Amino acid sequence: MSYISVEHLKYRYPNTERLALNDLNFEIEKGEFIGIAGENGSGRSTLCQAFIGLVPGFFKGAYGGRVLIDGTEAGKTPVSRMCRKVGLVFQNPFNQLSGAKETVFEEIAFGLQNFGVPREEMTERVNEVLGLLDIEACRDQNPFDLSGGQMQRVALAGILAMKPDVIVLDEPTSQLDPAGSEEVFAAVDRMTEAGITIIMVEQKLEKLAEYCDRILLLHEGRQIAFDTPERIFSRPDLEDYGVKPPICTRLCRALGVKRADGCYPASHEEVRKLKTQFPEESLFQKKCVPDGKTKGQEACGGEVFQIGHLNFRYQEGTPVLRDVTLSLDSRSTAIVGQNGAGKTTLVKLLKGLLKPVGGSIWYGGEDMAGKTVAMLAGEVGYVFQNPDDQIFKYHVLDEVMFGPLNIGMKKEEAERHAREALKEVGLENLAAENPYDLELSERKLVAIASVLAMDTRVLILDEPTIAQDWKGRQIIGGIIQRLEKQGRTVVAILHDMDFVSEYFRRVIVMARGQVLADGTREAVFSRKEVLEKARIEEPSLMKLCKMLGYEKAYFQLKEGEEV
Ligand SMILES: Nc1ncnc2c1ncn2[C@@H]1O[C@H](COP(=O)(O)OP(=O)(O)OP(=O)(O)O)[C@@H](O)[C@H]1O
Numbered sequence: 148m149s150y151i152s153v154e155h156l157k158y159r160y161p162n163t164e165r166l167a168l169n170d171l172n173f174e175i176e177k178g179e180f181i182g183i184a185g186e187n188g189s190g191r192s193t194l195c196q197a198f199i200g201l202v203p204g205f206f207k208g209a210y211g212g213r214v215l216i217d218g219t220e221a222g223k224t225p226v227s228r229m230c231r232k233v234g235l236v237f238q239n240p241f242n243q244l245s246g247a248k249e250t251v252f253e254e255i256a257f258g259l260q261n262f263g264v265p266r267e268e269m270t271e272r273v274n275e276v277l278g279l280l281d282i283e284a285c286r287d288q289n290p291f292d293l294s295g296g297q298m299q300r301v302a303l304a305g306i307l308a309m310k311p312d313v314i315v316l317d318e319p320t321s322q323l324d325p326a327g328s329e330e331v332f333a334a335v336d337r338m339t340e341a342g343i344t345i346i347m348v349e350q351k352l353e354k355l356a357e358y359c360d361r362i363l364l365l366h367e368g369r370q371i372a373f374d375t376p377e378r379i380f381s382r383p384d385l386e387d388y389g390v391k392p393p394i395c396t397r398l399c400r401a402l403g404v405k406r407a408d409g410c411y412p413a414s415h416e417e418v419r420k421l422k423t424q425f426p427e428e429s430l431f432q433k434k435c436v437p438d439g440k441t442k443g444q445e446a447c448g449g450e451v452f453q454i455g456h457l458n459f460r461y462q463e464g465t466p467v468l469r470d471v472t473l474s475l476d477s478r479s480t481a482i483v484g485q486n487g488a489g490k491t492t493l494v495k496l497l498k499g500l501l502k503p504v505g506g507s508i509w510y511g512g513e514d515m516a517g518k519t520v521a522m523l524a525g526e527v528g529y530v531f532q533n534p535d536d537q538i539f540k541y542h543v544l545d546e547v548m549f550g551p552l553n554i555g556m557k558k559e560e561a562e563r564h565a566r567e568a569l570k571e572v573g574l575e576n577l578a579a580e581n582p583y584d585l586e587l588s589e590r591k592l593v594a595i596a597s598v599l600a601m602d603t604r605v606l607i608l609d610e611p612t613i614a615q616d617w618k619g620r621q622i623i624g625g626i627i628q629r630l631e632k633q634g635r636t637v638v639a640i641l642h643d644m645d646f647v648s649e650y651f652r653r654v655i656v657m658a659r660g661q662v663l664a665d666g667t668r669e670a671v672f673s674r675k676e677v678l679e680k681a682r683i684e685e686p687s688l689m690k691l692c693k694m695l696g697y698e699k700a701y702f703q704l705k706e707g708e709e710v
Pocket residue numbers: 291292293294295296297322324461462467484485486487488489490491492493
């Protein structure tokens with residue numbers, strides 16, 4: 148019998164009609180690295196909860212079939228016992244933190260303390276994961292004073308320190324800088340060598356393909372396939388299930404480059420092996436939007452923000468922003484860079500939620516020092532990194548209407564704006580729902596809609612693509628393009644370089660509280676030393692083309708029939 152076996156697993160949440168999991172059947176061997184792919188709502192997070200028994204133990208509802216882990220039946224074993232065997236890293240790291248501990252060190256040690264691990268061993272294990280996830284510097288900080296990415300690392304560290312036999316990770320790298328994300332994949336992959344089984348939900352399909360043994364493809368709670376990454380991503384019907392193959396698979400499909408078994412490559416390594424099959428650059432160019440001449444270096448629409456010698460710190464002696472000088476106009480602008488670089492801090496200053504310690508910020512020709520958050524509310528919209536920091540109403544429509552009402556719109560007008568915004572993010576059918584009953588991806592879209600409904604001149608999006616599938620990313624990309632066309636200013640913080648290269652005209656790179664680079668995607672992504680310092684990477688297509696020896700930089704693939 149296999150180490151993990153899932154037999155006829157069915158599950159329905161209380162007070163719902165649809166099966167969230169519908170007759171799943173598969174087996175996993177000890178030490179395998181399994182990826183789970185599917186669109187939002189396909190059952191991925193529910194399945195993660197079923198491995199540890201939270202489904203049905205905590206959520207209740209109707210449950211059938213069984214999940215056996217090394218002979219223990221997850222659905223019938225108390226979660227307190229299951230968690231000795233299975234560690235679950237939640238989708239939203241905020242939900243993972245205990246709230247009972249005042250330092251990062253104590254937070255990571257919390258689980259080990261509960262297991263009664265001796266003090267010396269506990270300290271050793273905590274130090275080990277602090278190093279592994281590069282958060283030693285945060286050791287004495289309060290977990291709730293961390294940046295989003297640092298918090299995600301702490302949540303992950305708490306589970307890795309417990310060394311369970313099975314680690315289930317629900318989008319564990321969504322808020323990590325690209326280098327950090329790579330480190331997490333490599334670290335959990337190393338754990339499989341010690342016989343630890345890894346099950347990971349991820350939107351980064353290229354990384355899944357690189358590291359996973361097999362991928363489980365879910366759609367509407369049903370199991371569509373459980374197979375190797377190449378076979379899954381070569382399926383002609385993949386997009387019918389709301390999943391877009393990774394860029395390297397799409398590139399190979401567009402150029403008709405196949406492996407000996409007839410599948411398209413799914414990882415950069417595979418592409419490298421088939422390098423000789425790729426066409427010359429002149430032929431390849433037919434498949435790509437030509438490089439280079441992206442309009443955008445020049446400023447446009449006049450200055451919106453003028454930031455001069457800006458300094459900020461939360462605590463005496465720990466500078467967070469250091470002498471930042473920038474101006475922002477109506478070009479769509481992505482701010483990228485390492486976790487903890489000060490990106491969120493910078494945009495909170497632009498929104499007026501924080502006040503500079505030194506230097507100045509001018510908005511629309513006026514010094515912001517004299518403005519309150521209320522005065523700026525109708526001008527500058529800000530979507531928080533964690534939607535749960537923003538949402539507070541019990542109905543989606545009320546939540547989205549709150550902003551418009553707050554800036555003085557009449558009820559009918561506010562409702563019209565709110566419904567239009569909900570339609571734009573694809574949630575018009577959820578207007579009467581309680582936002583807390585929605586998935587994280589939907590809550591993020593509610594938060595975006597509630598700011599869109601205010602029709603502000605500036606829209607600041609803090610990591611808008613967190614938890615979004617391909618469809619969600621397209622919706623958000625479309626909003627960015629629409630606002631830019633209308634001459635609005637969109638500023639977004641992002642860790643997804645493919646999304647950045649597809650939708651943003653200007654890229655600002657930050658590291659350690661400073662701006663390292665500022666320019667078009669071509670200019671910024673060609674500066675290797677900047678990418679390294681800021682722990683970011685080139686967009687996938689650009690990296691692939693370089694590997695294939697093409698001279699120019701390409702950022703977008705024209706898809707369709709093969710060459
Ligand atoms: N409320 C706070 N109190 C003390 N320090 C804080 C607080 N919020 C953030 N910090 C620290 O300020 C630094 C910058 O954090 P910020 O959230 O601006 O980074 P970021 O670039 O947005 O990171 P990420 O990519 O991880 O979201 C980090 O070192 C963080 O630990």
